[in-house]
Amino acid sequence: xxxxxxxxxxxxxxxxxxxxxxxxxxxxxxxxxxxxxxxxxxxxxxxxxxxxxxxxxxxxxxxxxxxxxxxxxxxxxxxxxxxxxxxxxxxxxxxxxxxxxxxxxxxxxxxxxxxxxxxxxxxxxxxxxxxxxxxxxxxxxxxxxxxxxxxxxxxxxxxxxxxxxxxxxxxxxxxxxxxxxxxxxxxxxxxxxxxxxxxxxxxxxxxxxxxxxxxxxxxxxxxxxxxxxxxxxxxxxxxxxxxxxxxxxxxxxxxxxxxxxxxxxxxxxxxxxx
Amino acid sequence: xxxxxxxxxxxxxxxxxxxxxxxxxxxxxxxxxxxxxxxxxxxxxxxxxxxxxxxxxxxxxxxxxxxxxxxxxxxxxxxxxxxxxxxxxxxxxxxxxxxxxxxxxxxxxxxxxxxxxxxxxxxxxxxxxxxxxxxxxxxxxxxxxxxxxxxxxxxxxxxxxxxxxxxxxxxxxxxxxxxxxxxxxxxxxxxxxxxxxxxxxxxxxxxxxxxxxxxxxxxxxxxxxxxxxxxxxxxxxxxxxxxxxxxxxxxxxxxxxxxxxxxxxxxxxxxxxxxxxxxxxxxxxxxxxxxxxxxxxxxxxxx
Numbered sequence: 001x002x003x004x005x006x007x008x009x010x011x012x013x014x015x016x017x018x019x020x021x022x023x024x025x026x027x028x029x030x031x032x033x034x035x036x037x038x039x040x041x042x043x044x045x046x047x048x049x050x051x052x053x054x055x056x057x058x059x060x061x062x063x064x065x066x067x068x069x070x071x072x073x074x075x076x077x078x079x080x081x082x083x084x085x086x087x088x089x090x091x092x093x094x095x096x097x098x099x100x101x102x103x104x105x106x107x108x109x110x111x112x113x114x115x116x117x118x119x120x121x122x123x124x125x126x127x128x129x130x131x132x133x134x135x136x137x138x139x140x141x142x143x144x145x146x147x148x149x150x151x152x153x154x155x156x157x158x159x160x161x162x163x164x165x166x167x168x169x170x171x172x173x174x175x176x177x178x179x180x181x182x183x184x185x186x187x188x189x190x191x192x193x194x195x196x197x198x199x200x201x202x203x204x205x206x207x208x209x210x211x212x213x214x215x216x217x218x219x220x221x222x223x224x225x226x227x228x229x230x231x232x233x234x235x236x237x238x239x240x241x242x243x244x245x246x247x248x249x250x251x252x253x254x255x256x257x258x259x260x261x262x263x264x265x266x267x268x269x270x271x272x273x274x
Numbered sequence: 275x276x277x278x279x280x281x282x283x284x285x286x287x288x289x290x291x292x293x294x295x296x297x298x299x300x301x302x303x304x305x306x307x308x309x310x311x312x313x314x315x316x317x318x319x320x321x322x323x324x325x326x327x328x329x330x331x332x333x334x335x336x337x338x339x340x341x342x343x344x345x346x347x348x349x350x351x352x353x354x355x356x357x358x359x360x361x362x363x364x365x366x367x368x369x370x371x372x373x374x375x376x377x378x379x380x381x382x383x384x385x386x387x388x389x390x391x392x393x394x395x396x397x398x399x400x401x402x403x404x405x406x407x408x409x410x411x412x413x414x415x416x417x418x419x420x421x422x423x424x425x426x427x428x429x430x431x432x433x434x435x436x437x438x439x440x441x442x443x444x445x446x447x448x449x450x451x452x453x454x455x456x457x458x459x460x461x462x463x464x465x466x467x468x469x470x471x472x473x474x475x476x477x478x479x480x481x482x483x484x485x486x487x488x489x490x491x492x493x494x495x496x497x498x499x500x501x502x503x504x505x506x507x508x509x510x511x512x513x514x515x516x517x518x519x520x521x522x523x524x525x526x527x528x529x530x531x532x533x534x535x536x537x538x539x540x541x542x543x544x545x546x547x548x549x550x551x552x553x554x555x556x557x558x559x560x561x562x563x564x565x566x567x568x569x570x571x572x573x574x575x576x577x
Contacts, residue, residue, distance in 0.1 A: 112562050125312070
């Protein structure tokens with residue numbers, strides 16, 4: 001007999017799982033339906049099909065500016081976070097030093113700080129040193145909060161890489177930078193891409209910290225939050241929401257499937273058997 | 275030694291370490307300096323502000339715990355803190371209880387598509403936070419999807435909407451639960467997935483029923499995952515201010531909103547705000563330390 005689950009229990013759990021998934025996706029589906037609804041108020045009965053709200057949002061330059069700003073902020077902050085994350089992850093997996101547990105605690109601590117506390121801390125810092133709020137201040141904050149995620153993704157992958165490959169490169173005369181470029185980096189590339197995507201989406205979607213340090217140019221979440229206060233903007237915000245939600249779902253799923261395929265391919269030639 | 279790593283047997287740890295390469299300071303310099311400058315120093319400034327060692331207001335300032343004293347003796351702030359604790363505790367417990375069977379199904383039912391299903395479960399968490407809150411605003415409002423559906427079908431008259439749906443404590447807790455549920459399943463899944471099934475078979479061979487095997491083998495071994503899951507949702511929801519400001523109204527107002535308002539444009543009081551922020555940070559840090567000790571204690575058993 002199956003020791004973990006009876007037949008009936010298995011069916012029960014499967015039904016429960018299906019119901020929860022339904023609950024998770026229902027709000028997204030509801031937004032999708034109402035984004036094509038003619039009425040300006042998202043309510044029943046449905047008033048008929050229209051693409052009006054999508055057209056309106058494509059013509060809304062403020063909104064497009066905000067999306068573009070967020071893309072720039074996310075690209076810069078995630079690139080920096082991944083670069084810092086690779087350095088830190090290399091130290092944590094390849095080096096032996098005193099106070100390692102303290103250092104890794106510091107590197108991961110932004111994970112558990114309430115964003116409201118971090119937001120006001122940055123605000124006070126920038127006030128104190130007299131730096132006015134801008135996209136740069138948002139980027140600085142986003143690098144801090146994405147850095148631990150990149151480390152969490154990179155460390156397990158670096159642990160899997162066979163160190164003897166790196167040692168062979170050293171023995172054959174490659175310097176530390178050359179070894180990293182030719183051996184380590186290609187082997188951890190799937191994790192680097194995952195780390196980048198996680199950092200990018202974290203930044204692109206980040207409202208709490210940005211709300212304290214954003215300057216006159218608004219990021220997308222900040223714009224969205226202010227637009228939510230005007231009911232007249234709601235229908236086109238719903239249309240944007242649908243586009244962003246569906247796109248991000250697709251990216252997430254594609255990235256995860258891609259990473260699996262690539263990692264499986266990278267595993268095989270090293271011939272490691274566990 | 276502080277350098278000892280938990281988990282790895284010493285031989286394996288040594289073989290994973292490279293004998294040559296960039297020096298440790300070169301590798302750690304930038305990340306550590308970045309975090310010190312833009313994470314540690316800012317928090318230190320807030321701490322200094324809370325005891326009046328530093329202030330943006332002109333005039334002399336010296337060390338005083340007056341703001342802390344006022345905070346600890348103010349019924350308003352502490353009551354708000356406990357209200358927030360109760361709200362996020364309720365949300366955390368409920369969704370951990372809901373997530374456990376989900377993770378159990380994925381890890382132990384033997385389904386072939388377990389990673390696809392896991393991705394299906396997690397994917398909503400990786401999409402926009404604000405937009406998922408927006409979806410609920412549209413659903414719960416007085417003229418929203420649920421109410422208008424009830425009017426339309428005649429189940430309720432438009433004069434008597436279900437008015438407690440939006441701008442209430444219930445709305446905040448529902449939305450927070452909705453947002454964090456997929457994420458909470460993850461650590462529980464990992465701990466159940468790494469469970470050695472031979473232990474269950476052994477329990478069975480020794481005459482345990484499924485129920486006994488679950489209560490005495492599976493459940494205790496998955497508790498570290500459950501604790502991690504609980505912590506991962508309790509900490510962010512305790513300091514939450516975005517969801518309550520969008521769907522909470524007056525009754526859903528949380529401690530985090532109070533901090534924001536003290537730093538806001540209305541009647542700013544940065545000294546009191548700093549005290550509230552530092553208090554939250556202390557609570558969260560203590561919780562993290564206690565839980566991480568508990569998690570580490572659970573490690574040898576699962577390895």
